[in-house]
Amino acid sequence: MSQTFNDIDGLVNRLKVVARQIDTQSPSSEPPSYTWRHCLNELSEDAYKQDVLNLHHPCFEELFAPHLSDELFIDRAYQILMGRAADSGGMNHYLDLLPRAGRLYILAVLLCADEAQAYLARENVVIPRRGALTLPFRIAGKFGPLRRGVHVVLRPIYRMASIAIRPRLRLLARLSCLEVKEQRNGELIRDILIELDGETQRLLATLESQGAQLGSFEHELDQQKHILSEQERYQAALWSALQHHRRAVEKLASSESVVNTSEQSTQLSQDLIDAWYLAFEDACRGSEDAIAVHLRKYQPQLDIALAAGNKALDLGCGRGEWLALLTEQGFDPHGVDLNIAMIDHCQHAGFSVEQGDIIECLRRQPDNSHALVSGFHIAEHLPFDVFYTMVNEAHRILVPGGVLILETPNPENVLVGSHTFYHDPTHRNPLTPTAVTFMLRYHGFSSVEVLRFNPYPEEAKVPGDDPLTARVNGHLCGPQDFAAVGLKRAPVKEGEASDNEMMAKRADRALDDGEVSV
Amino acid sequence: MKILLTANLVPFMRGGADYHIEGVARALREQGHSVELLRFPFRFQPEAEIERLMAYVESLDMTAPNGVSIDRVISLQFPGYGVNHPDHTVWVMHQHRAMYELWDEKQANAEQRHLKSAVHAFDNCHLSKARRLFANSRRVAERLHTYNQLEARPLYHPPYNAERFYCDEEWGYVFCPSRLESLKRQDLLIEAARYLQTPAKILIAGEGGQRERYRQLIEQHGLDDRVRLLGGFSEEEKLAWYAHAMAVFFGPYDEDYGYITLEAMLAGKPVITCKDSGGPCEFVSHGETGWIVAPEPQAIAAAIDDAWHNRVRSAEMGRCATAAYHRAGISWQQVTEQLIGGKR
Structure with missing residues (x-):
């Protein structure tokens, strides 16, 4: 199979689409099939993974995760801040703490943990508003032995702040989710369009070549028709030649007089020539x-x-x-x-x-x-x-x-x-x-x-x-x-x-x- | 077996050599050997730096450093094969080319002349001491024979991601993936476009120092609708662009080995190459799996036109190329068996 692209840009675009469809993970030597249909399926699936876009530069709303359940929020916080899933001890502890202190407090606690600080430094992760989140903790640290008491005071304040910013973060999260979706859909639609355009061009080319083929078939048909009509004409000629022979034979058989052989042969050959001529006339004269x-x-x-x-x-x-x-x-x-x-x-x-x-x-x-x-x-x-x-x-x-x-x-x-x-x-x-x-x-x-x-x-x-x-x-x-x-x-x-x-x-x-x- | 594998490291200039070196290490480890990879930092300039490295390498005895005995040393590059070990296998990727086939007598200065004789002496001495001597390709073996009177067996290895290449419907273009450098001679292909009788397209992928010159060449001849410089490419793009090509052009000057030829064969595409291209000529069989033509634009254009005029046959040639690749038995398995087992 082969196909031709008249336009080099169209060719390059289509090749890029094919490349995007190749799955980096699966070591398959099968060519990707009907990429646009694949894209279409993906487009109709709404299974959009609500993942953090960039683990090294998470947005604040991703960290806060207003659209996620408490468990998922804690899991995500661990993932971003420590690069691991939450252990069951930590999970239970924070789930317990959440209703009293709110998400901002949990984030602040995690940010102050030694493990998180080491991880963030090692992996070069930038956490937005890290300073503001942990500022009260750092101040509390200065109270020395009193800091437990200060924390008791801090928790409801953090909680109030969490409640206050939650609607705004929810909107931001929704917005970024839509942005991601929009970008993905845009890419898919562009790929589909390029593919369909290529497919259309290819179908057009096929149609064109089939049209040309049809033309040549028609021409052939005309020739066949012509040959057929020629043959019909010859058929009439053959038929009359046959009749002529019949009559000539009948004539010979009925003539009782003895004719000498040379005359007889002359007579017969003239008959044959007559029959030929009749056939010739039938074949060559006009209608x-x-x-x-x-x-x-x-x-x-x-x-x-x-x-x-x-x-x-x-x-x-x-x-x-x-x-x-x-x-x-x-x-x-x-x-x-x-x-x-x-x-x-x-x-x-x-x-x-x-x-x-x-x-x-x-x-x-x-x-x-x-x-x-x-x-x-x-x-x-x-x-x-x-x-x-x-x-x-x-x-x-x-x-x-x-x-x-x-x-x-x-x-x-x-x-x-x-x-x-x-x-x-x-x-x-x-x-x-x-x-x-x-x-x-x-x-x-x-x-x-x-x-x-x-x-x-x-x-x-x-x-x-x-x-x-x-x-x-x-x-x-x-x-x-x-x-x-x-x-x-x-x-x-x-x-x-x-x-x-x-x-x-x-x-x-x-x-x-x-x-x-x- | 404890194996010390030596090679060079040119910092932040990764290329085919790195893939090759890592491939050997991985394959040996998969065979159950303990492998240490020793890479010497290599600088092309100044000349004295190279001589210093040669002297340093020669001073290394790797028989039993720190009392740990090493069973085998396998060296892939100059000057690593200067390391001392009683059971030393050398698989020459290429020699220091600037001192051999790329040597230009007219341009050379005194330092370079000195280095040249030092390198030749170094190679003659150490390569002849090797227990087993292999060459990356027949072309490299030929050079060893010509310049050093040494006999080396060609040993081929598969390109990166060999199992991922596939063949798909051909879309009527000639694909040429290489770094845009003078030795790779993409200009021959661009010039060839001027002589094409058929509407075949030419897609040149890769980055490199000659990009601007090639771009101007395309512009100068008004070939914008036929020839396109695609720039850098991802692994996926490479696979896709091979898969849909009608033919692959790879016509470098005196290439050692050339992955492109093998990749094209894996992707089921016929290869157009030149008589003086070196490595590719070992794999392409003219008229069966591709075309070997004179390094002239007209001859290349004629081969492309030929491919276009009989696209069904061109696809068949591609299938023959894949079959030829598999017949040649090019695999890492084969490589390790030869490196470890074979006797000189």
């Missing part, structure tokens, strides 16, 4: 709420598309969050996805979906048949020729006034381009806003707009508003996704081309400035 909030940002584009019709095709529809929003907005959406588990999920939710290749699906659609074609986070998975064909086919099947939305990770954010993009091993290359914009224009979309989403939260940014900070924040904390939105128009009328150019210029300027806010 359903967050996705729904994000998709709502496309409301203006949806409104434009709705003006052209209500047929919509979602390429790589996944779990169907977008299909749900389209249905809610009055579209008649159809989804296509390669992943059988995703398709199962969407069918279960009641959406019109199919499992298959997006290009094949696009090719089946007639010209000018759709108001909206969308592909969320699909373009970055595609080889160039497929991407090219996808945009080309999308333009073909859109009605004039129809809208193409392609959302993909935004490599303008350096961390996306260099790091987060590669979380997904099925990603090929980051696509830049410029490249996607050009691809759409090239295939005939008359107006192409770039929308940027999901910047890092404000608290992640470097504080400051100078150009350098803005640039750092733009490149490291800017939007993590962008969408190229293309509008298919009827054959060009005058004026529209210039609008497009202006829009393109705006986009370019934004890139040059590194100003990538939405």
Whole structure:
């Protein structure tokens, strides 16, 4: 155990209290315990010993002892004047004499005794008013043989004097008793206060350190909570992976046709990869709420598309969050996805979906048949020729006034381009806003707009508003996704081309400035 | 056995030596011996006075004064060991240090030079005649070997009130009880406070001639909130202040024995001492029961910081120190057995 004192005076005071508690008499090697409590006990005990403070310099009232019984008075007188207890002979004699002569007389007699005079001289004891007390005796001594008679006269005089001064001495005795008590109590109270002060400081320090500990526990708890929620997410992913495996096995078992072994193994390994991908998506995509909030940002584009019709095709529809929003907005959406588990999920939710290749699906659609074609986070998975064909086919099947939305990770954010993009091993290359914009224009979309989403939260940014900070924040904390939105128009009328150019210029300027806010 | 015990008396300058002398007398009496304690009045100045005392002591034959035969003479100090007796045991507390390890050739005058050669001759003559020769500590034995080519066995004795020391919760301060004198080097400790990285406090107890200088040193370096001169202290205060210390500093220059080390060990406290401190180094084992460091403020500060950084280990070192004390078997019983029984 240890404790720390910040204040050296407090430390020294407390050490002095401990020292005062050490009993000089008892040779114990045990440390004194809880000294303040000990003091408190002593304070509440009123057992104050009515002893003579200083045997070498007794006060007169101590000698006279007005508050003590006759026996105790005689005992004390012997103690002070001769350094011993009264013998029984002396005691009886003086007890007998007391009622007639009073205490002053007894004291005078004792003071004149040879034993007392020798003792007082040897021990250097100073008796107050010794001269006055014994003066009559000394005078009586001069009467020689007559002194016995003189003593008979002296006794009542001494007695009268004793009676006369007794009230005053009683007060003095009481006063000195109170003084002693007061001094002792003062010392005890001071010690208790010092101890309690030390104890309080120590408790405060303990509290403080426990507070700090609590803080660290809270922090740990937060981390544990985070880990738990991560695990909950993985649990869902594992569960769906399990289902996927089940379906794959069922599919294999039900296929009666004899498949050659190499095909079978290819089929199985694709299933395994699909299952892994589903689990990966479940673990790494945002929450359903967050996705729904994000998709709502496309409301203006949806409104434009709705003006052209209500047929919509979602390429790589996944779990169907977008299909749900389209249905809610009055579209008649159809989804296509390669992943059988995703398709199962969407069918279960009641959406019109199919499992298959997006290009094949696009090719089946007639010209000018759709108001909206969308592909969320699909373009970055595609080889160039497929991407090219996808945009080309999308333009073909859109009605004039129809809208193409392609959302993909935004490599303008350096961390996306260099790091987060590669979380997904099925990603090929980051696509830049410029490249996607050009691809759409090239295939005939008359107006192409770039929308940027999901910047890092404000608290992640470097504080400051100078150009350098803005640039750092733009490149490291800017939007993590962008969408190229293309509008298919009827054959060009005058004026529209210039609008497009202006829009393109705006986009370019934004890139040059590194100003990538939405 | 009738034993004559000789020692010195420096009137009204009581110290550790008196405790030691009285302790030996009491222990011998408790063993059932008749002991007479013969103390020679000793004056440090003038030099001639010392030579006179030497000559007087040499003239004393204590074999059978007045026809009463004395079985054994045991001497503790210079020049008492010059007394003549066929069975003389000498337990050298220390020699006349001013003529040995504290000798300063440059400052010495003719009288002192004369005294020095006289003292060396006296010691060589009488100490070699002793039937049994013990030294108060290994350090004192080493000096006897170096200066007088005499072999003495170290014999340790317990400090005063050894049974009353106790250990209590440590309150984060370094305790240093000693007389405030240059040889005790409290200034090293005060200077060390300037280099402390930790909030350890330093409490220096004791009175002495250097008090004013130490006070000024503390003031000069603004160490008032870290270092405190506590002044004189009672026996109880000493016990309490040892009990709550985190560590004890005792770094004198070439100490003969040093009760402080043993007291700290009894109170379960690790001791910080210096390589040239003499006696304390016989008892402190560096890294186990304390620290033995260079006599420099920085090194002392580093030891204090070390004690603070691992206060649990420091307390453990204190417990090891108590165990080491008991292993060493330091007791009055042991002392009397050696003084009476052992053969040279």
